[in-house]
Amino acid sequence: MRYPGGKGGAGVYQTIINNIPPHDTYIETHLGGGNILERKRPAARSVGIDVDPEVIEVWQQLDVPGLELHHGDAVAWLESHQFTGSEFVYADPPYVMDSRRGGKLYRHEYDDADHVRLLDVLAGLPCAVMVSGYSSTIYDSSPLASWRTIDFNAMTRGGIAIERLWMNYPEPAE
Template sequence: GNILERKRPAARSIGIDIDREVIQAWQQLDVDGLELHCGDAVAWLEGHAFTGREFVYVDPPYVMDSRRGGKLYRHEYDDADHVRLLDVLAGLPCAVMVSGYDSPIYDSSPLATWRTIEFNAMTRGGIAIERLWMNYPEPDALHDLRYLGNNFRERERIKRKKARWQAKLAKLDPLERAAIMECLRELEAVE
């Protein structure tokens, strides 16, 4: 739910959870184009007709052996559930991102060949190193630029730079601003 609520809206966002209470909590979110499905995510993924233009983000219950704490959810995944999920994700014809902690199950799965990044995340048990597995190359363009930067300081620097440029551009004559915007669009077209 945290990602669903914080990400920039897509034309269509689909949330899937087997826990009815989680679905009820997600129903309170103010997210345009949100579809919710209560049930097994793997079964839903297996039955969905993918076009290849989708982006699938999966945040399963983390592998039990990789956690500091014990059970956290009413519906946990055992190792076999993780293997089943990873096999299905590896076969999807679209961009896929999976979050979790480093684990032998993931290291020996098809995801072992995927691009990964690691970052510090605050958890109930303190700071943990979280990993993202992605089956696509580093993108040239992002759906949501609000989180651009490798860390908090870099994100703040970019945010301040953006605000300075926005203030400068706002002071310009509208036609002069339009000429600069045209120049920026031309730069994007070249890349």
């Protein structure tokens, strides 16, 4: 499924997947096109969360073995989940408005307060977390500011953009 901000471009999903640590449960909080879920080595348990009912419907039709789908707010799901520490959370929320070249991209947008709420919850999780997006004042001054980062080029409809990964864990061993 093609989705705005999708991670299916050459070099993009590889960079992300190469920075994923070992885990038993994979949780993707803003599933969208699910390029990472689709391409990474399957976990014992995979969870996809999206607020967009059309996204959930498409994924239900794909019938991916072992994938649990949850329609709703990612932050609410994260706050209610009982973590064991063996999870890996990948969050690829809508881009911060001020970091975009264009305007509205998604059927369900995030405002600045939504981003702050998400980042605060992600920073408090007792497991490995990766967040992807563009550098922005909100993200770079959030609890993620102390996390390990990687910048990489991604091809967009508007040309090359610099994506950033924020990770709360050390670089995975090869």
